[in-house]
Amino acid sequence: MEGKLNNFQVGHLPTVIYKPDFITESEEMLLLDKVYGAPISKWKSLKNRRLQNWGGIVHEKGLLPQDLPSWLTMITQRIYEESGLFPSAINHVLINEYLPDQGIMPHQDGPAYFPVVAILSLGSPVVMDFIPHSRLRTCTDTWDNNDVKSEGSGEEPSEIETDKRMDNHHPFSVLLMPRSLLIFKDNAYSDYLHGIKDSEVHQYDEAINVAEPLVSHKFDQQLPEPGKAIQIVGNKDHKVIQRTAKRVSLTCRLVLKVQKKLFKF
Numbered sequence: 683m684e685g686k687l688n689n690f691q692v693g694h695l696p697t698v699i700y701k702p703d704f705i706t707e708s709e710e711m712l713l714l715d716k717v718y719g720a721p722i723s724k725w726k727s728l729k730n731r732r733l734q735n736w737g738g739i740v741h742e743k744g745l746l747p748q749d750l751p752s753w754l755t756m757i758t759q760r761i762y763e764e765s766g767l768f769p770s771a772i773n774h775v776l777i778n779e780y781l782p783d784q785g786i787m788p789h790q791d792g793p794a795y796f797p798v799v800a801i802l803s804l805g806s807p808v809v810m811d812f813i814p815h816s817r818l819r820t821c822t823d824t825w826d827n828n829d830v831k832s833e834g835s836g837e838e839p840s841e842i843e844t845d846k847r848m849d850n851h852h853p854f855s856v857l858l859m860p861r862s863l864l865i866f867k868d869n870a871y872s873d874y875l876h877g878i879k880d881s882e883v884h885q886y887d888e889a890i891n892v893a894e895p896l897v898s899h900k901f902d903q904q905l906p907e908p909g910k911a912i913q914i915v916g917n918k919d920h921k922v923i924q925r926t927a928k929r930v931s932l933t934c935r936l937v938l939k940v941q942k943k944l945f946k947f
């Protein structure tokens with residue numbers, strides 16, 4: 683299934699899609715209102731951030747489903763339709779809130795999820811880092827020799843050839859602006875860990891989705907919540923964002939294995 687978001691692939695992997703302004707400012711404001719209007723008990727505090735879980739509890743045995751509210755299906759349905767990358771409707775949304783000095787450790791998402799992730803960003807921009815799994819960074823003997831031979835002389839891979847293979851797995855970053863949608867899947871999902879640094883200043887020199895002229899000057903933008911300005915300060919040599927406001931993200935995924943609702947109250 684080809685979706686219209688396929689035109690927004692970024693970087694060297696055909697498996698990272700970045701769509702700026704996937705939603706409008708008023709939709710962003712509405713979503714933030716809904717997130718902060720949820721009962722306080724909906725928040726779960728972790729060591730370095732808070733989160734809300736929508737769609738039900740994810741178990742090893744699958745999802746114990748709960749219907750998503752309409753303010754979320756309005757978004758998940760659009761992602762489902764425009765990406766064409768999910769075999770059925772998105773049924774789970776994790777909402778993460780990050781203060782300017784909070785982030786998320788490099789990790790790979792759990793096995794319960796279908797391996798396509800869509801992340802909608804609200805509030806402050808951040809940089810998401812993708813780091814190759816250690817097996818791909820340091821260990822050369824997991825390479826499939828047949829594979830290497832096919833592009834070389836048929837002998838054992840030379841150092842140069844090996845380096846070239848390693849080169850396919852170098853770290854990269856994506857600058858996630860408010861209202862943007864990031865989708866990653868396949869290699870970007872299975873061969874890399876993703877994370878966000880817990881510092882107030884994020885460098886985006888390695889960002890695969892930033893065009894030079896975009897960051898050659900400083901600009902401010904007012905945010906609906908919590909009302910502070912975000913700042914991108916950059917020039918050709920030093921590309922950084924100063925995180926001065928909260929970021930809220932909606933991680934939209936599909937759990938294929940859904941348990942039956944046994945009880946209805």
Ligand SMILES: O=C(O)CCC(=O)C(=O)O
Binds near residue numbers: 933
């Ligand atoms: O907040 C984000 O952009 C990333 C969240 C994430 O990676 C996760 O919930 O698994």
Ligand SMILES: [Fe+2]
Binds near residue numbers: 789791876
């Ligand atoms: Fe994740």
